[in-house]
Amino acid sequence: MGISETNIVVIGAGIGGLAAGALLASEGASVTVLEAQLHAGGCAATFSRKGYRFEAGATVGCGFHAGGPMQELGRELGIVWPVEALPVAWQYRHDALCLDLVRSKADLLKRFPHSRDFWNEQEELSRLLWKLASGGLSWPPASLGDLGKLLRKGVSGLPGTARLLRFATKTAYDWLAAHRLDADQEFVRFIDAQLLISVQTTSRHASAVNAAIALDLPSSGAWRVHGGIGSIAELLAANIERNGGAVLYRKQVVRIDSIRRQIIGVETADGNAYAADMVLADLTPASLSLLVDSFDAATILRSKGPLPEWSAFMLYLGMDAGAVSSTGAGHLQITGSSGNLGEGNSIFVSCSSPHETDRAPEGLLAVTVSTHTRPQPWFAALEQSGDEYTQRKKAYAERVLDLMATQLPGVREAIRFIESATPVTWQRFTGRHRGFVGGYPQTSLFDVRDPSTGFDNMFLVGDSVFPGQSLPGVVTGARRAVELVRRVKRGNA
Numbered sequence: 381m382g383i384s385e386t387n388i389v390v391i392g393a394g395i396g397g398l399a400a401g402a403l404l405a406s407e408g409a410s411v412t413v414l415e416a417q418l419h420a421g422g423c424a425a426t427f428s429r430k431g432y433r434f435e436a437g438a439t440v441g442c443g444f445h446a447g448g449p450m451q452e453l454g455r456e457l458g459i460v461w462p463v464e465a466l467p468v469a470w471q472y473r474h475d476a477l478c479l480d481l482v483r484s485k486a487d488l489l490k491r492f493p494h495s496r497d498f499w500n501e502q503e504e505l506s507r508l509l510w511k512l513a514s515g516g517l518s519w520p521p522a523s524l525g526d527l528g529k530l531l532r533k534g535v536s537g538l539p540g541t542a543r544l545l546r547f548a549t550k551t552a553y554d555w556l557a558a559h560r561l562d563a564d565q566e567f568v569r570f571i572d573a574q575l576l577i578s579v580q581t582t583s584r585h586a587s588a589v590n591a592a593i594a595l596d597l598p599s600s601g602a603w604r605v606h607g608g609i610g611s612i613a614e615l616l617a618a619n620i621e622r623n624g625g626a627v628l629y630r631k632q633v634v635r636i637d638s639i640r641r642q643i644i645g646v647e648t649a650d651g652n653a654y655a656a657d658m659v660l661a662d663l664t665p666a667s668l669s670l671l672v673d674s675f676d677a678a679t680i681l682r683s684k685g686p687l688p689e690w691s692a693f694m695l696y697l698g699m700d701a702g703a704v705s706s707t708g709a710g711h712l713q714i715t716g717s718s719g720n721l722g723e724g725n726s727i728f729v730s731c732s733s734p735h736e737t738d739r740a741p742e743g744l745l746a747v748t749v750s751t752h753t754r755p756q757p758w759f760a761a762l763e764q765s766g767d768e769y770t771q772r773k774k775a776y777a778e779r780v781l782d783l784m785a786t787q788l789p790g791v792r793e794a795i796r797f798i799e800s801a802t803p804v805t806w807q808r809f810t811g812r813h814r815g816f817v818g819g820y821p822q823t824s825l826f827d828v829r830d831p832s833t834g835f836d837n838m839f840l841v842g843d844s845v846f847p848g849q850s851l852p853g854v855v856t857g858a859r860r861a862v863e864l865v866r867r868v869k870r871g872n873a
């Protein structure tokens with residue numbers, strides 16, 4: 381039986397599930413995506429409220445550069461992404477420091493001239509990594525064939541590959557120290573702020589290789605997605621349908637049925653059942669484990685890979701355009717005077733453009749603000765009392781607005797609409813157990829999760845599997861799952 385006669389069920393219409401589903405549908409597979417919510421996109425969705433279209437989580441379009449994972453996916457599926465390159469990827473502010481992060485790194489090199497060699501090395505490494513990642517990454521290797529593929533790519537990339545191997549076991553902090561940058565607190569704080577939003581940890585823990593590609597983001601480019609970032613998921617869903625597949629909403633999968641190591645189908649909350657030859661689960665391992673028997677759940681949870689640590693507290697603001705447009709950047713990263721990160725001490729602010737009339741009423745902007753937060757205290761507060769949880773929500777909103785106001789005076793007065801979201805909200809709207817979002821801390825290249833689940837015909841996609849979070853990250857991971865599906869089908873043929 382080839383791919384074209386295969387009945388594939390995808391659980392979840394996040395970017396990972398949709399990308400894998402679209403690639404398989406384009407090869408002729410019969411793809412059915414079951415999505416619990418009324419819309420696609422998960423953490424990269426856009427939702428409507430009171431005349432605004434807010435980006436729920438992800439706001440920065442990345443990976444759309446020539447040869448980047450999003451550009452390659454679009455070319456392969458015949459999708460023209462509605463994206464526009466931003467002149468400034470984002471602006472970083474800490475007290476009086478204000479840096480425009482642009483392709484040339486002009487501001488960065490002016491403020492930190494002694495970091496030039498570090499950035500040269502970062503560029504060299506990321507060039508090699510993008511090349512290794514092109515067309516998908518067979519990492520972690522599942523077979524001798526995968527190793528052979530990696531070696532062939534590696535040998536063709538010599539002597540850069542040898543250089544890369546030298547970094548493989550180092551932390552980003554070791555790398556900074558090698559350039560004598562570890563003593564420059566301002567520079568380390570800047571790097572840590574970049575790493576927290578990309579690899580979900582700071583330089584002391586982040587793998588140097590992961591850091592190299594994460595720090596490349598402003599250089600490889602940031603894009604505004606017209607209509608909000610949710611347009612990416614909508615286009616992928618439409619592509620699946622154009623290729624004969626189906627994307628069904630309000631279909632929460634509540635059980636996965638199996639016989640020994642074979643999945644035979646899934647059941648949804650509305651009492652329907654769907655037979656499946658193959659299943660792709662766009663879920664965190666913890667969420668997937670809740671849908672299978674306890675013995676299989678233990679296997680899923682025992683698998684290799686770091687555990688997620690973070691969720692996000694969000695503010696969705698409708699604001700007068702004037703209050704934020706003076707920055708000249710669509711995205712603003714602010715770290716507070718304490719120098720601490722997360723929990724309202726650092727925020728990422730993203731504004732719709734005044735030209736996007738479909739995102740906000742005239743003269744107003746749709747603004748998404750996020751800060752990293754640990755999920756556990758939010759659930760503890762909720763378990764204690766509804767009041768405790770509400771008070772915590774209010775306190776975080778105040779903290780975030782205070783920090784915003786340090787760089788954007790008059791911001792409070794400009795607010796016309798406000799809504800917040802917590803790890804509890806993330807759990808409800810993305811089905812991610814305990815609201816963990818943003819992927820896993822990228823601390824090692826060798827301790828990562830692959831798509832296997834312990835079942836022969838079910839694979840994980842999404843930001844829990846290597847190479848982790850972001851649109852280009854989950855698309856690269858989805859290609860890996862698609863490759864494994866093809867391999868199983870070839871084995872069964």
Ligand SMILES: Cc1cc2nc3c(=O)[nH]c(=O)nc-3n(C[C@H](O)[C@H](O)[C@H](O)COP(=O)(O)OP(=O)(O)OC[C@H]3O[C@@H](n4cnc5c(N)ncnc54)[C@H](O)[C@@H]3O)c2cc1C
Pocket residue numbers: 391392393394395396397414415416417419420421422423424436437438439440441442631632633634662663667692750809810811812817818819841842843844848849850851852854
């Ligand atoms: C605050 C925040 C900011 C971010 N910023 C950026 C950014 O600027 N740029 C960037 O590239 N990335 C960013 N990311 C990361 C990026 O959004 C994610 O890595 C990516 O979108 C995750 O995709 P996923 O495939 O893992 O699916 P998810 O987004 O987790 O979606 C899973 C989908 O499955 C559905 N589902 C869950 N359980 C079930 C079930 N039982 N049955 C049916 N359906 C189910 C959910 O409803 C959801 O639609 C950000 C993330 C967050 C949280």
